[in-house]
Amino acid sequence: MARTAVLGLPRIGPDRELKFALESFWAGRTTVEELEGVARWLRAFNWGRAVRAGLDVIPAGDFSYYDQMLDTAWALGAIPARHGGVALREQGLAGYFALARGTAEQRPLEMTKWFDTNYHYLVPELVPDQTFSLDASHWVVPFREAGALGIPARPVVIGPFTFLKLAKGLQRPLELLDALVPVYGQLLAELAEAGAHEVQLDEPALVLDHAPGELELFERAFRALSVAAQEAGVELTLATYFAGLDEVGALERVLALGAAEVHLDLVRAPSQLKPALAALADGGAAAGSRTRLSLGVLDGRNVWAADLDAALDMVDRATAALGTDRITIAPSCSLLHVPYEAARETAIDPEVRDWLAFAAEKVSELRTLKTATGAVKRDVLLAAARESTSRRRTSKHTNDAAVRERVGALAAADYDRAAPFPQRRAAQDERRPLPQLPTTTIGSFPQTPEIRARRRELRDGTLDRVAYERFLEQQIDGVVEVQERLGLDVLVHGEPERNDMVEYFGEQLAGFAFSASGWVQSYGSRCVKPPILYGDVSRPAPMTVRWWQYAQSRTEKPVKGMLTGPVTILQWSFVRDDQPRSETATQIALAIQDEVLDLERAGAFAIQVDEAALREGLPLQRAQQDDYVRWAVDAFRLTVAPARNETQVHTHMCYSEFNDIMEHIVRLDADVISIEASRSDMEVLDAFVGADGIEYPNEIGPGVYDIHSPRVPSVQEIERLLELAEQRIGRERLWINPDCGLKTRSWDDVMPALEHLLEATRRRRAASPIAA
Numbered sequence: 001m002a003r004t005a006v007l008g009l010p011r012i013g014p015d016r017e018l019k020f021a022l023e024s025f026w027a028g029r030t031t032v033e034e035l036e037g038v039a040r041w042l043r044a045f046n047w048g049r050a051v052r053a054g055l056d057v058i059p060a061g062d063f064s065y066y067d068q069m070l071d072t073a074w075a076l077g078a079i080p081a082r083h084g085g086v087a088l089r090e091q092g093l094a095g096y097f098a099l100a101r102g103t104a105e106q107r108p109l110e111m112t113k114w115f116d117t118n119y120h121y122l123v124p125e126l127v128p129d130q131t132f133s134l135d136a137s138h139w140v141v142p143f144r145e146a147g148a149l150g151i152p153a154r155p156v157v158i159g160p161f162t163f164l165k166l167a168k169g170l171q172r173p174l175e176l177l178d179a180l181v182p183v184y185g186q187l188l189a190e191l192a193e194a195g196a197h198e199v200q201l202d203e204p205a206l207v208l209d210h211a212p213g214e215l216e217l218f219e220r221a222f223r224a225l226s227v228a229a230q231e232a233g234v235e236l237t238l239a240t241y242f243a244g245l246d247e248v249g250a251l252e253r254v255l256a257l258g259a260a261e262v263h264l265d266l267v268r269a270p271s272q273l274k275p276a277l278a279a280l281a282d283g284g285a286a287a288g289s290r291t292r293l294s295l296g297v298l299d300g301r302n303v304w305a306a307d308l309d310a311a312l313d314m315v316d317r318a319t320a321a322l323g324t325d326r327i328t329i330a331p332s333c334s335l336l337h338v339p340y341e342a343a344r345e346t347a348i349d350p351e352v353r354d355w356l357a358f359a360a361e362k363v364s365e366l367r368t369l370k371t372a373t374g375a376v377k378r379d380v381l382l383a384a385a386r387e388s389t390s391r392r393r394t395s396k397h398t399n400d401a402a403v404r405e406r407v408g409a410l411a412a413a414d415y416d417r418a419a420p421f422p423q424r425r426a427a428q429d430e431r432r433p434l435p436q437l438p439t440t441t442i443g444s445f446p447q448t449p450e451i452r453a454r455r456r457e458l459r460d461g462t463l464d465r466v467a468y469e470r471f472l473e474q475q476i477d478g479v480v481e482v483q484e485r486l487g488l489d490v491l492v493h494g495e496p497e498r499n500d501m502v503e504y505f506g507e508q509l510a511g512f513a514f515s516a517s518g519w520v521q522s523y524g525s526r527c528v529k530p531p532i533l534y535g536d537v538s539r540p541a542p543m544t545v546r547w548w549q550y551a552q553s554r555t556e557k558p559v560k561g562m563l564t565g566p567v568t569i570l571q572w573s574f575v576r577d578d579q580p581r582s583e584t585a586t587q588i589a590l591a592i593q594d595e596v597l598d599l600e601r602a603g604a605f606a607i608q609v610d611e612a613a614l615r616e617g618l619p620l621q622r623a624q625q626d627d628y629v630r631w632a633v634d635a636f637r638l639t640v641a642p643a644r645n646e647t648q649v650h651t652h653m654c655y656s657e658f659n660d661i662m663e664h665i666v667r668l669d670a671d672v673i674s675i676e677a678s679r680s681d682m683e684v685l686d687a688f689v690g691a692d693g694i695e696y697p698n699e700i701g702p703g704v705y706d707i708h709s710p711r712v713p714s715v716q717e718i719e720r721l722l723e724l725a726e727q728r729i730g731r732e733r734l735w736i737n738p739d740c741g742l743k744t745r746s747w748d749d750v751m752p753a754l755e756h757l758l759e760a761t762r763r764r765r766a767a768s769p770i771a772a
C-alpha cells in the first residue's frame, strides 16, 4: 500500500498562538514554562489533526521556537564566539533567543530569505577552526512527546550539506562536511535510541546550481551517513524541494546513493518523474537499493486545491513502475509555507473558498489520493474535487472576457514608451525644470500610532469613512507642508492611507480575496497574510488618484504618484496556478496601467511604480532565470508604456545587488530609478557604471539615508556619500533620496535626517561638480 507523508506542518498556530506566546515571553509577561506549554500544545494540535486525517508519516522536530536553521546551529553547537560559543546553550531558550534577536551587547545572527520563499532563516556563522558538539534535544524531546501520544513520528532534520551551504563565514564551507558527519551520525544514533525508525534529512540545497566538486562532497558525506544510519538501525529519507534535481545534473546521482527514500518536488519539477522511475525501476541504474520514491505532487507553496486527476496520473505512473510499497504521496515541500485551514475562511466567497486548500485540506487530499490509488471505482472518490476543478476552470471570476480580450490584443509596441530616454528627458525638463541634484523621497512618511489607531477605528466601525478621510487629508497637509519647508523638489503624499503596499492595491482590484486567518510565518513571531489572487485582474475604479489630487492641490511643487508594480503584487500574493505567472503579471500590469493613465490625466508630472520584489522573484536555478526576468521586465514596461514623454516615470527597488541583473534593469527603462545604497557606501553604483560592461543610461537616485536604522546620518556623512556617488556617475543624472520609504521610522528620526540630506545637497550644489 502506498503511504502518505508531509515534510513539515505550519507551526505559528491556527490563531498565531506562537506569535503571541513569544511576544509576551519576550516582554517578560509570561514564564518560560508557559511558553513551553504553548509549544507543546501546538505540536499536539498538529499531530492530533494529522492522525485524525489518516496521515501515515507524521513529522516531529519541524516545530521551532524561531527558525529551523537556528535550531540546527544550536543543536550542532555552531554558535558564534561573540555570543559565548557553545556555552550559550547552558542559558536555554534565553540564549537561543539572544542569537535570534540580539542582546544589548551583541547583534543577532543575520537573516535572509529561505530559498525563493518569503520565509527568512537565521544565517549560521562559521569560523575556520569550527568545531561541533551535539545537543539532540530539539528532535528527541518532541519525538518522545509524540511517542507518548502513541505516534511513531519521523524526525525532520536539516542535512549537513544544506546547513553548510547556507552558512556564512567560510570560503569553502563544504570542507566541514567531514567534521559534521560524525555529529549527524551521533544524532541518528540518539534518535534510534529514542525509538525512531526513520529520519527525514532535508537537503533542499541540492537543487541549487552546483560548483564543480560539490556534489562529490555531498555524495561522500551521504554515504558515510548511510553507514551510520544502518549501524543505528534507522532509515534515511533524503528530501529535496523547491526545484528539480534534474536541472542541475543531480537526479540520477542522488537516486544512486541508496537512501531508503528520496523525496522529489514534482510540482515545481514534474520532469523529474520519468527519469527517476527509469532509474529506480527494475533494470534501472539505481534499482538495486529498493529506494522508495516520495512523490511531492501537492503544491506546498500555494493555497489551491489540487487537480487530483493530474496528481493521480503521476502516482499511477510511479506505482506501475515501482509498486505501491515503494511509493509515498506527499506535498512538494513542508506545509510551513501555507496557512492552517481554508474551511475557516467563511468570509471568502464560497465559490472561491471551494478552490482553496491550506494545510488541513492538503492533508485530506493526500488521503483521497491514497484511497484512490487502490480503488476500483475512483470516480466516486474524485467526484467532488473534479466538480470543483471544473467550476474553477469555467467560472466568470477566472474568465473575464474583457480582460482576456485586452491581453490578447497586445502587440510588441505596447511595451515601449513613445520616445527613447534622451527625448523624454528633454520633454520632461521643458515641462518641469528641476534643479541639479533633485531631491525626493521614496513615498511613505512615518506611519504613526495615531494613523494606525484611526485605521483600526475605521475597521471597527467606531470612525466613519468621512471622518477617516478627513483625517487622512490632514495627514497629507502635514506631510506636504513639511516637505515644502525642508525644500524637497519632488514631493509625495506620504501614503497614510496604506498599511501595506500590496494589500492596498489588492483590495481595490478585481480578482483578489483576503483571508481572515491565512497567516504564514515570515520569521520568528512575524507573519504575513498574503492576498489570494484567484481570478482575472482588472481595476474597477481609480485607486490612488483622489489622494494624489488632494496632495497636489496643496502645493506648486510636483507630487509623485505612487503605485506598486505588477511583479511585486504577484510576488507577495498567493497566485492562481491555473495559468502561467507571466500571464497573471500581464493582467496586473494592465490594471496598474489604467491607474498610471488616470494619474497622468489628473496632471501628475512624476509617477513612481515600485518593484521592491523584482529581484526576489528570480528562480533558484540559472537555467530558469532568463525567462523570468524577460516577462517580469515586460510587465513593468507594459505598466508605464503609454505614459507620455513629458511624464516622468520613476521606479524603486529596495536592495543593492544588481550585478547579475543589470541588463534587465536597463531594459526597465524607467526615467529615474531609486535604489538602496547607503550601507554599501555607494558601491552598488559600480554595477550602474559599467563594472560588468553595462552602462545604466537613465537617471539614478542612490539612497543616502539608511532607513532601516533609527540612526540619523550627519550632514558630513551624507555629503561624503554624495561625493562618492558623483565620482561614479557624475552630477547630471544623479538624484538625492533616502534608501526606501520612511513608514517604519518616527518623525523624531526622519526630520533631522531629511534636514541633513537637504543641507548636504545644498553644499554639493554650491561645490564644483566632480567629473565621473
Ligand code: GLN
Binding pocket: 442, 443, 444, 501, 562, 610, 611, 612, 652, 653, 654, 740, 741, 742, 743
Ligand atoms: N513607496 C513605498 C514606500 O515608500 C516603497 C516601499 C518599498 O519599496 N518597500 O514605503
Ligand code: ZN
Binding pocket: 442, 612, 652, 653, 654, 655, 739, 740, 741
Ligand atoms: Zn524600498
